[in-house]
Amino acid sequence: MTAQGVGIFTIEFPDPYTLSYYNDEFVTLGSNISFQYPITSNIQTLSAKDVERGNDPYGILYVPELRSDGCKEAEGSYVPTNATRLRNLPSGTDYALIGFLPWFSPQCVLEYFQSARTSPVKALLVYQPGTTNAPPPGNNDPSWSLGDGGNWEDANKFPVYALSSTSGTIVMTQLSLYSGNMTDAPHGDELASLFSPTDYVRLWATVNTQAGSQLPSLWVFLVIVLGLLLLIIFVTSSFMHIVQRRRRRDLQRRVVEGEVDLEALGVKRLTVPREYLEKLPLYTYSVPGGDLEKTVPQESPQPRDGAPETTEQATPAPGVPTAQNDATVSNQASSAFSQPTCPICLDDFISNETQVRELPCRHIFHPDCVDTFLLSNSSLCPMCKKSVLPGGYCPAKITNIMVRRERMIRRMRARGESESIEPTGQRTGGPVSLRDRLASTAFGRRVFGSPEQTQSGPNDIEMASPETAQPQASGALPAPAPATEITPAPDLAHTRSQAAPECTEPETRNRREWARQRALALVSNSRAPATDDEGNSGSRWRRGLRKVFPGFR
Amino acid sequence: MASTSRPNSPLKRLLTELQTYQSDPNDALEELGPVDDNEMTHWRAVMKGVPGTAYEGGCWLLDVQIPSTYPQKPPTVKFVTPICHPNVDFKTGEICLDLLKTSWSPAYTITATMTSIHQLLTSAEPDSPLNVDIAQLFRQGDYVGAEALIRYYTETERYVGRRRY
Numbered sequence: 001m002t003a004q005g006v007g008i009f010t011i012e013f014p015d016p017y018t019l020s021y022y023n024d025e026f027v028t029l030g031s032n033i034s035f036q037y038p039i040t041s042n043i044q045t046l047s048a049k050d051v052e053r054g055n056d057p058y059g060i061l062y063v064p065e066l067r068s069d070g071c072k073e074a075e076g077s078y079v080p081t082n083a084t085r086l087r088n089l090p091s092g093t094d095y096a097l098i099g100f101l102p103w104f105s106p107q108c109v110l111e112y113f114q115s116a117r118t119s120p121v122k123a124l125l126v127y128q129p130g131t132t133n134a135p136p137p138g139n140n141d142p143s144w145s146l147g148d149g150g151n152w153e154d155a156n157k158f159p160v161y162a163l164s165s166t167s168g169t170i171v172m173t174q175l176s177l178y179s180g181n182m183t184d185a186p187h188g189d190e191l192a193s194l195f196s197p198t199d200y201v202r203l204w205a206t207v208n209t210q211a212g213s214q215l216p217s218l219w220v221f222l223v224i225v226l227g228l229l230l231l232i233i234f235v236t237s238s239f240m241h242i243v244q245r246r247r248r249r250d251l252q253r254r255v256v257e258g259e260v261d262l263e264a265l266g267v268k269r270l271t272v273p274r275e276y277l278e279k280l281p282l283y284t285y286s287v288p289g290g291d292l293e294k295t296v297p298q299e300s301p302q303p304r305d306g307a308p309e310t311t312e313q314a315t316p317a318p319g320v321p322t323a324q325n326d327a328t329v330s331n332q333a334s335s336a337f338s339q340p341t342c343p344i345c346l347d348d349f350i351s352n353e354t355q356v357r358e359l360p361c362r363h364i365f366h367p368d369c370v371d372t373f374l375l376s377n378s379s380l381c382p383m384c385k386k387s388v389l390p391g392g393y394c395p396a397k398i399t400n401i402m403v404r405r406e407r408m409i410r411r412m413r414a415r416g417e418s419e420s421i422e423p424t425g426q427r428t429g430g431p432v433s434l435r436d437r438l439a440s441t442a443f444g445r446r447v448f449g450s451p452e453q454t455q456s457g458p459n460d461i462e463m464a465s466p467e468t469a470q471p472q473a474s475g476a477l478p479a480p481a482p483a484t485e486i487t488p489a490p491d492l493a494h495t496r497s498q499a500a501p502e503c504t505e506p507e508t509r510n511r512r513e514w515a516r517q518r519a520l521a522l523v524s525n526s527r528a529p530a531t532d533d534e535g536n537s538g539s540r541w542r543r544g545l546r547k548v549f550p551g552f553r
Numbered sequence: 554m555a556s557t558s559r560p561n562s563p564l565k566r567l568l569t570e571l572q573t574y575q576s577d578p579n580d581a582l583e584e585l586g587p588v589d590d591n592e593m594t595h596w597r598a599v600m601k602g603v604p605g606t607a608y609e610g611g612c613w614l615l616d617v618q619i620p621s622t623y624p625q626k627p628p629t630v631k632f633v634t635p636i637c638h639p640n641v642d643f644k645t646g647e648i649c650l651d652l653l654k655t656s657w658s659p660a661y662t663i664t665a666t667m668t669s670i671h672q673l674l675t676s677a678e679p680d681s682p683l684n685v686d687i688a689q690l691f692r693q694g695d696y697v698g699a700e701a702l703i704r705y706y707t708e709t710e711r712y713v714g715r716r717r718y
Contacts, residue, residue: 269655343660344624346569373625373659382660 002045003161005208006125008061008171010034010178012191014199015090027195028204033187035174035203042164044136046126046144047153049160051209057123057159058206059096061175062086064115071108078102078129080176084202086119088179098205099124100175102168106146113152123207124160127168136162161207171203178203237548244550248398251406255398260406261387270379272388277374280388282367285349285356343383344369361386400550563623567593570662579664581671583612594619596628598667599712607703608674611636614712615670616646617663627657630670637706639677639688648673649683 013026030036051057062084066072079102089095099116103109103126116124128136128143137143144162146152153160163171178185178201183192185201254260262270341348342356342365349356349364356364357371363383373382379389567587574585583599595618602611613634620626630653632646640649652661652669661669682688690699 344566346566346573346662369659377625378658380658382658385656385658 002048003043003159003207003209005038005040006043006161006163007206007208008035008037008039008174009204009206010036010201011060011204012182012195012199012201014196026204029191029201033190034201035178035186037167037171037174039163039167042133042135042167044139044162046139046160046162047156048209049153050157051123051159056207056209057098059098059120059122059204060084060089061098061100061125061171061203061205062089063101063172063175064099064112064119064121066108066111066115068107068111071105071111074105074108075102078104079172082179083172083175084179089202090200094120097121098207100168100171100205101126102129102172103127103144103162104129110146110148110152113156117155117157121158123158123205124156125163125168125171125205125207126160127163127172128165129169130165131169133164133166136164159207175203233548240549244400244403247403247407248400251403252398255393262402262406269377270389271376272374272379274375276389276393277371280360281358282355283358284352285354285364286351339364342366342369344373359386359388361388400546563619563621564593566624567619567663570664573662574664579667581668582664585664585667594621594623596663597633598663599714600667600671602707603671603675606675607700608707610711611707612712613710614714615667619663624659624661627653627661628663628666629653630666634712635706635710637684637687637703637710638674639679639682639684639691640673642683647683649678649681 010029011026012029063079065085066075086097097119099112099119099121101109101112101124109126113124182188182195182197182199182201185191191201251260255262339349343363344365347366349366355367357367358364359370359381361381361384363381365382370382374388379387381388571586579585581601583601585598586596587593588595588597595616598615598617600611600613600615602608613632613636616631616633618629620628630648632641632648635643635646637643641647648670650670650673652666677688677691679688679691687699687702690696690702
């Protein structure tokens with residue numbers, strides 16, 4: 001504890017021989033009739049040994065006794081002969097003492113220390129003799145060295161404070177004045193009239209060590225708590241970052257392996273890079289009169305088994321109905337080349353003149369129409385929602401949001417799968433909310449389409465005449481098309497696509513299934529809009545939180 | 554080479570769509586066409602209710618705003634006549650349908666879009682509601698109450714406009 005200030009006062013206390021008072025029965029004298037000397041600057045703490053917090057040293061000032069004659073002789077030039085010594089205090093009582101000594105030679109100072117250790121000394125005040133009012137030298141100054149390597153600090157049981165030379169000289173002079181009888185002291189007569197003349201008048205010192213010393217500990221505590229909190233946050237954050245990075249890599253790997261189609265899932269809206277678009281076949285359209293007439297630079301247009309054909313039939317061809325009316329032949333061919341119209345601009349292709357772009361799903365478009373769409377809007381075929389991109393194509397950067405959506409959709413899918421395997425009405429006790437949700441939509445469907453509809457055949461649009469049912473079916477189906485594709489229950493999709501062309505009896509069931517498919521699609525889509533401005537949702541606060549704790553919902 | 558300079562304006566396609574509709578009308582609709590002959594990008598549609606359901610006998614006016622980037626971007630469709638449906642905002646008429654937002658494809662026409670909205674009438678999705686009141690009834694399983702409410706609004710908010718053709 002470093003000293004902030006030293007106060008020197010004059011006290012008056014009775015002689016314990018005449019009055020059996022304790023030594024704390026003293027009176028501090030006023031500055032008008034006695035010596036008072038507060039020192040608040042130029043104090044150097046040489047040793048803070050054994051100073052306890054909140055326990056400032058205090059005591060009666062005295063000059064310790066020297067032993068060797070050499071030192072006693074040398075002392076004469078610094079200490080007045082009548083300076084207060086131990087013998088000038090009432091004997092037999094252990095007063096709290098503060099030693100006061102000039103630091104004039106290492107040998108003699110050590111002797112001072114030795115003598116002080118034998119008395120109940122609370123602290124030592126020292127000064128280097130001189131006439132400057134400058135602050136005492138720093139602790140490491142060689143002038144404080146006693147040649148014992150600093151052992152004196154350990155040997156002492158009290159702190160040592162240094163005053164400036166002038167302050168030391170002033171106090172030493174005063175010590176010589178207040179050492180004898182009361183009447184010999186300054187204002188002695190006045191004092192004698194106030195107090196008993198046999199009382200003692202001596203100098204007294206208190207040392208103020210660091211004020212407000214409790215405060216730092218509170219701050220230290222707070223800082224520790226804060227630091228711990230920060231550490232926890234940091235550890236959690238880095239852990240979540242690591243987990244998230246692993247998930248990103250995992251998703252990337254699965255995308256590259258073709259397990260996951262980001263856009264078909266609604267995870268992320270992709271666009272087709274121009275260099276890939278250029279590779280798609282581009283050729284002159286010719287009337288699909290028969291396979292022989294085709295002048296196609298590509299491989300044979302035979303549809304691969306099942307998949308493209310069913311999607312073709314099950315998917316919306318909003319522009320096609322007209323085409324089917326005037327060219328019924330094309331219906332039976334059912335190859336993608338039969339499209340006589342560009343589905344985007346609804347213009348007919350002119351045989352042997354129009355350039356057309358064919359997508360991997362074999363749908364053909366005007367290059368101008370489909371290129372803008374694929375470059376800026378989506379990577380899915382406008383007709384069948386089949387991805388144009390090659391299997392292993394992965395967008396440059398997989399973001400955390402994409403990971404999150406993919407996981408959510410995968411979970412939904414897992415639940416939806418178990419649901420769609422069960423018959424619609426049955427509810428096995430599952431804990432899943434989606435189950436209830438689906439059940440409720442099925443119920444809602446039943447309410448909407450009340451039972452009477454089956455009887456009132458002609459009115460019901462589902463039971464409409466076959467020729468109107470055809471375009472209606474095709475018009476009604478746009479929405480479920482992606483759902484059909486993404487549904488992991490192939491049997492369902494299969495029955496559906498088979499039923500669609502017939503479209504007479506199983507329509508009602510179809511519609512119910514359609515509603516279910518649609519509910520599934522809605523569930524995933526509403527949660528994961530394939531917008532491009534991902535990460536901008538939510539407040540700045542939430543965004544920050546997401547950045548620190550990725551994967552946090 | 555013939556198709557290298559196609560007009561980007563949706564007008565031509567809209568005309569084709571209009572002709573297609575007139576030659577082959579949509580059963581779900583009473584009427585469909587531009588509001589004004591001079592403004593091809595603003596259409597209106599009158600939708601019929603679904604027989605055999607709570608929406609039976611209904612008739613709603615819809616407003617169709619077609620963006621200049623159509624068909625690359627979907628049209629904006631709103632119910633002008635108030636309709637009581639979980640996925641339609643009762644006041645603004647805004648429709649919550651993925652087809653009109655994220656899963657739009659330029660291969661859809663206005664007629665097909667209308668058919669999809671017509672389909673939405675019978676397959677509501679109460680879990681992404683725009684009309685919280687009716688959606689709440691469905692979620693709580695009060696189908697009788699929901700149906701009654703729908704019937705009430707279908708009757709009272711019926712659109713009775715002049716037919717233009």
